[in-house]
Amino acid sequence: MSAVIQNKNDKAEKDPRVEAAISHWAPRFVANGVPLADFQEVTAGCQRWEDWCSAWSARAAIHEELGNKALAGGYNYSAGQHFTRAAVCYHFGKFLFVNDLAQMKEAHRRAVECRNKALPYLQPPGERVAIPYEDKQLYGNLRKPVTANATAKPPIVVMCMGLDSAKEEMDDYENRFLARGLATLSFDGPGQGEAEYDFPLCPEYEKPVKAVFDFLETRTDIDKARAGIWGVSLGGYYAPRAACFEKRIKACVALSGPYQRSADFTGRPQMNVETFRVRSKSANLEEAGKVALRFSLAGIAKNISCPIYIVAGTKDRLTPHTEAEKLAAEVSGPCVLSVIEGGNHVVNNLWYRYLVPLPRPDRRLDGAAARRGEAMSVFSLSRLRERVRVRVLLFAVLAFLAATAGTFDACAQAPSTGSGQAYPSRPIRLIVPFPPGGSTDILARALAQKITEGLGQAVVIDNRPGAGGSIGSEAAAKAAPDGYTLMMGHLGTLAVNPAIYKNLPYDPVKSFAPVALMAMVPSVLVVNPQVPAASASELIAYARANPGKLTYGSAGSGSTSHLTTEYFKLATGTDILHVPYKGIGPMLTDLISGQISIGINGAPAVMQYVNSGRLRALAVTGAKRLPSLPQIPTLAEAGVKGFDASGWYGIVAPAGTPGSIVAKLNVEIRRIMQTPELRARLDTEGAIPAAGSPEEFAAFIASEIARWGAVLKRAGIEPQ
Numbered sequence: 001m002s003a004v005i006q007n008k009n010d011k012a013e014k015d016p017r018v019e020a021a022i023s024h025w026a027p028r029f030v031a032n033g034v035p036l037a038d039f040q041e042v043t044a045g046c047q048r049w050e051d052w053c054s055a056w057s058a059r060a061a062i063h064e065e066l067g068n069k070a071l072a073g074g075y076n077y078s079a080g081q082h083f084t085r086a087a088v089c090y091h092f093g094k095f096l097f098v099n100d101l102a103q104m105k106e107a108h109r110r111a112v113e114c115r116n117k118a119l120p121y122l123q124p125p126g127e128r129v130a131i132p133y134e135d136k137q138l139y140g141n142l143r144k145p146v147t148a149n150a151t152a153k154p155p156i157v158v159m160c161m162g163l164d165s166a167k168e169e170m171d172d173y174e175n176r177f178l179a180r181g182l183a184t185l186s187f188d189g190p191g192q193g194e195a196e197y198d199f200p201l202c203p204e205y206e207k208p209v210k211a212v213f214d215f216l217e218t219r220t221d222i223d224k225a226r227a228g229i230w231g232v233s234l235g236g237y238y239a240p241r242a243a244c245f246e247k248r249i250k251a252c253v254a255l256s257g258p259y260q261r262s263a264d265f266t267g268r269p270q271m272n273v274e275t276f277r278v279r280s281k282s283a284n285l286e287e288a289g290k291v292a293l294r295f296s297l298a299g300i301a302k303n304i305s306c307p308i309y310i311v312a313g314t315k316d317r318l319t320p321h322t323e324a325e326k327l328a329a330e331v332s333g334p335c336v337l338s339v340i341e342g343g344n345h346v347v348n349n350l351w352y353r354y355l356v357p358l359p360r361p362d363r364r365l366d367g368a369a370a371r372r373g374e375a376m377s378v379f380s381l382s383r384l385r386e387r388v389r390v391r392v393l394l395f396a397v398l399a400f401l402a403a404t405a406g407t408f409d410a411c412a413q414a415p416s417t418g419s420g421q422a423y424p425s426r427p428i429r430l431i432v433p434f435p436p437g438g439s440t441d442i443l444a445r446a447l448a449q450k451i452t453e454g455l456g457q458a459v460v461i462d463n464r465p466g467a468g469g470s471i472g473s474e475a476a477a478k479a480a481p482d483g484y485t486l487m488m489g490h491l492g493t494l495a496v497n498p499a500i501y502k503n504l505p506y507d508p509v510k511s512f513a514p515v516a517l518m519a520m521v522p523s524v525l526v527v528n529p530q531v532p533a534a535s536a537s538e539l540i541a542y543a544r545a546n547p548g549k550l551t552y553g554s555a556g557s558g559s560t561s562h563l564t565t566e567y568f569k570l571a572t573g574t575d576i577l578h579v580p581y582k583g584i585g586p587m588l589t590d591l592i593s594g595q596i597s598i599g600i601n602g603a604p605a606v607m608q609y610v611n612s613g614r615l616r617a618l619a620v621t622g623a624k625r626l627p628s629l630p631q632i633p634t635l636a637e638a639g640v641k642g643f644d645a646s647g648w649y650g651i652v653a654p655a656g657t658p659g660s661i662v663a664k665l666n667v668e669i670r671r672i673m674q675t676p677e678l679r680a681r682l683d684t685e686g687a688i689p690a691a692g693s694p695e696e697f698a699a700f701i702a703s704e705i706a707r708w709g710a711v712l713k714r715a716g717i718e719p720q
Contacts, residue, residue, distance in 0.1 A: 017049040017271060024317070025092075027348035032169050033088040053103045056093030057110070060086045064114055071121075072586040074463060076436050080121030087115035087168040096164050096271045098278040105197075108166075112194060113612055115141070115168040120445055121436065122171075124178060131187065133211040139194045140187030140212070141167050144221065145178045146458075155226030156183040158212055158249075160205070160242075162233025164275050166193030173232075183222050187212060189238065191279040200281040203294035209242035213249075218677070221453055226250055231257060232346055233318070236311075237295055240327060244303040252308040256316055256346045259323040260296045263289030272318065301330035309336045313343020313350070423483055423661055424457040430651075431479075431487040433472025434555060435465040438584030442604040443519060443649055444488040446681060450672040451665075465583045468556040469493035470505060477511035481656035483665070486515070489652045492559045495704035499712045500557055502719040508705070512652040513662055514697040516669040519687040521602040522622025522646045523564050524629065526615040528594045536619040536638035539598075540572045547575035552598040553587035556580050557720070560647035561587070563708060564621055565600045566715045571640050591615065602647055603628060603686020621645045626686045648690070648704075650697055666694055 014022075022043045029039050038059055046055045067082030090111035094104040119126035124146050131138040145154050157177050159170055167186035174184040188194045189208040191201030202208060209229065216224050228251035231239030236257020243252040265273045265285060273285070282288035308331055312324035321339045328337040340347045428451070432444045441463065448459035464472030473493045479485035487493075494508040506512075525536060531550070533539035543550050554562035557580050569576055579596050581587040584605050591599045592614050599606070599615075603626055609615040610629070619635045620626050623644045635643040651669060653662060672678055673691040682689055692700075 014047050015049045018043070018046055018052065020269065020271075021049075021052070024344070027344065028346065029092055031348045032172050033085055034092060035085070038089065050100070053093040053097045053100065053107050056089050057107050060089030060093065060107075060110065060114070062086075063089060064110070067114070067117065068589050071117075071437055072435070072583075072589060074435055074465065076121040076463070077123060079436070080118045080123075083114045083118035084122070084171050087111045087118065088171070090114060091166055091168045096275045098271075098275050101278075108193075109612060111166070111168045113608065116608060120442070125445070125449075126174075129185070129215070131211055131215045133190075133208055134199075136198050138187055138189060138208060138211065139167075140185050141170070141174075142183070142185045143174055143178055144183040145181050147181065153221060153223040154181055154183045155228070156185060156216065156222045156224075158209070158216075158227065158229045159184055159186040160209075160229065160231035160235035160238040161186070161188060161192045162231075162235045163201075163272065163279065164192075165233060165235070168193070173230075182228075185212065185216070191281075196279055201276070201279050201291065203241075203291065203296070205238040205241045206245035209238075209246050209249075213246060220677075224248070228252065231255065233257065234295075236319075236346075237261075237297065240297060240301065240304055240308060240310075240331075243306055243308065244297070244300045250306055252304065252306055254308065254310045254324070254327065256312055256319050257323070257327075258295060258319050259301075259326040260298055261292040261294075263293050265289070265292075268318070297327055297330070301327055302332050304331040305333040307334040309338070311338050311340070311347060313340045313345065313347040315342055316345045316347075318345045423664065424455055426484065427458040427460050428455075428483070429462050429479075429485050430459050431462045431464055431472050431476045431485065433464050433466075433469035433476075433487065433493055435583035435585045436463055437588070438555060438602070438605050440488055440490055440584075440602075440649060443521075443682070443687060446678065447488075447518060447651075447669070447672065450675070450678060451668060454668050454672065466556075468497055468500060468559050468562075470497060470501060473497070473508075473511075474505040476652070477506035477654060479654050481513075481654040481658075483653065483657055483661035485654060486665070487512070487652050488518075488649060490560060490649045491647045491704060491708070492555075492563070494650070494652070494701050496560075496563055496708050496712070498705065499709045500717070500719060508701065509698075511655050513655050513657045514694050514701060515651040515653055515662055516666045516691050516694065517648065517650040517697045517700060518669065518673065518689070518691060519682055520622075520646045520648050520690050521604070521687045522620050522624075522626060523560065523600045524603050524606050524610070524617050524626075524632065524686070525568070525598070525600050525619045525621065525635065526591070526606050526610065526617050527598050528591055528596070529613070529616050530594055531597050531616070533618065534616075536633070536635060536640070539618055540574060540639075543572070543574035543576055548577060550597040551577045551579050552600070553579045553581055553591055553596045554599075555584045555587060555601075556582060561599065561601050563711065564645045564647070565598070566717065567645050567711055568600060568621075568635070568640075568643070570711070570715055571635075571643050607686060620686075627683055628686050649687075650701075662694055666691075 026039055030036050042055050042059050046052055063082050063086035067079045067086060070079035070082055090107045094107040097104045116128055119128060119141060124143055126141045126143040129140050129142050131140060167188055170186040174186060177184050190199035216227065227248060229239045229242055229249050230253040232255045234257060236254040239252050240254045243249045277285060277288040280288050280291040282291060310324045310328050312321035314321050324337060328335050340350050343350045430444055430448050432441050434440045445461060448461055451459045464475050469492050476485060476487035497504055498508060527533060533542050552565050554565060576598060584601055587599060590596050592609060600621065606615060607628060610617045617629060617632045619638050620632055621635055625634060670691040673689040679689050
């Protein structure tokens with residue numbers, strides 16, 4: 001790795017810990033998504049270990065800002081990639097950085113935040129999931145492959161992290177599985193990632209894995225009978241440890257994991273030792289040593305009867321390859337051991353030397369035999385050459401799962417067993433008349449995923465922002481009434497715009513066929529933390545004392561955020577300047593940076609910023625407190641008597657869409673609204689499921705037009 005160090009004369013001046021990081025970590029960083037140029041530049045400029053976290057955080061912030069700009073411009077895929085790179089850089093900034101816990105926690109918080117921002121825009125997208133565990137929660141990222149048959153249930157790989165790795169580092173690994181038809185669930189277990197604050201490291205890792213598999217039982221969109229487990233580094237212990245006890249595991253991959261940890265830390269890198277002490281919540285090395293002794297597969301590895309693939313490197317300075325050999329010697333099921341000559345920890349440096357044998361119950365293969373070609377490979381050499389950076393673990397798990405339960409491809413290509421109706425026979429377009437990142441977009445994507453699963457055809461999101469939603473609404477109104485174009489309508493586009501625009505290019509009543517009301521979404525009054533108000537009453541008092549000084553942003557004239565804030569101004573007698581934007585995403589960017597003061601927005605769009613402290617929530621606009629923000633009072637509780645304003649969302653189709661199609665979609669959406677999974681997700685994001693008949697939705701739209709027209713008139717807002 002000498003090529004990484006730009007000036008060899010600087011070598012003696014660098015902190016030995018920085019030198020060690022440069023020498024040993026470059027393959028891992030680059031393999032997991034850090035651009036090589038970033039690694040070279042950041043490490044060349046970092047002389048002290050104390051500056052490591054801040055240096056990587058500064059580089060991560062560049063990628064994060066690029067993501068924000070891409071998202072504001074509607075470049076969703078690019079935004080997802082930028083946020084992913086930012087998450088990885090933040091993560092590697094906090095990696096083993098336990099000498100400054102405050103700095104480490106901030107880098108970790110931003111890593112999680114960036115990965116969460118990336119998830120909806122990945123290809124395929126991801127879903128943040130909460131897994132109940134010991135009266136608290138473990139968090140994971142679930143991603144599912146895109147297949148020709150959207151109703152097919154893919155097998156899944158549960159991914160176990162190492163000592164200080166976390167799910168934010170897993171994008172590259174996930175993509176290798178996803179490209180081959182396997183779903184992935186990367187999760188932070190006890191002492192890892194988001195769970196490192198609530199729990200110590202857990203040598204008895206079958207406990208959290210049981211919780212994960214219990215969670216998978218609640219999912220209807222994966223094939224639970226074909227579930228494998230994969231672990232990297234210390235996760236290479238966790239995965240086989242779980243396979244000793246959890247019989248729902250059908251295949252296992254262990255990368256560079258220990259067979260038995262020692263209480264003697266002599267010779268181990270000091271940064272790893274101190275991180276183990278901190279993550280195990282031990283007061284000293286003596287206590288940490290007692291914990292280390294509990295990390296053992298001795299006497300229990302014989303219980304592993306599922307196929308297992310074990311990988312080790314002969315130059316691994318953390319886990320000797322003899323540990324892998326001990327594990328391979330003890331398991332009772334089909335086993336393949338690959339010991340890579342010259343391989344470092346996890347063999348990131350020699351990924352191209354992997355060879356993939358097909359495990360058979362009647363034979364075992366050691367690394368030397370595999371290198372001599374004494375294995376029946378399920379993939380030809382030419383096929384291996386076609387796959388850049390292919391890792392053996394992907395093929396191994398795929399082969400294991402295929403061998404135990406039939407191939408995913410066969411499942412994905414099986415003919416549909418639906419109702420037999422012609423509709424839908426091709427993908428459906430769902431127009432969202434606002435940019436990505438706002439409440440409308442978030443809920444549309446959640447619904448689209450479920451419709452895809454239920455009807456067996458992909459539902460593609462088409463963001464058409466501008467003019468308070470009028471541009472997207474016009475496109476939907478003028479689309480062919482054949483059921484293959486739908487729109488996520490909401491308060492602004494269907495009830496308010498007629499009173500805002502003189503020459504509206506569509507009629508919310510005549511241009512659309514209402515399909516179903518989806519959800520009610522009370523808004524949240526948020527301010528930039530620099531605003532001198534800790535409560536709604538303090539904000540109202542400050543605004544009254546300083547008329548015209550505060551500014552509020554909205555998603556555009558006529559948007560829910562615009563009308564609700566004008567309603568708030570009327571109810572409180574305050575003078576606050578309106579700054580319209582082309583969507584919630586750009587507005588939130590300026591609110592967070594302090595360019596504007598106030599926002600009243602749907603809870604799904606602002607909750608992540610409230611939870612991270614980047615925005616301060618003062619009140620909710622509905623009649624009741626939100627379960628997801630129980631500590632935040634309603635405006636009525638804060639003294640604004642009778643205040644009750646909620647946005648809403650519903651699906652409409654172009655007028656003239658056949659009644660049979662509208663009815664089928666209505667039934668499907670109402671079914672989706674009753675599923676525990678979606679109800680829980682909407683509840684978490686501050687949305688309240690609400691679905692009725694097409695006729696009821698039509699009557700609701702008419703009543704909302706009358707209600708908000710009166711508010712606009714009182715506010716003195718004239719059509720433009």
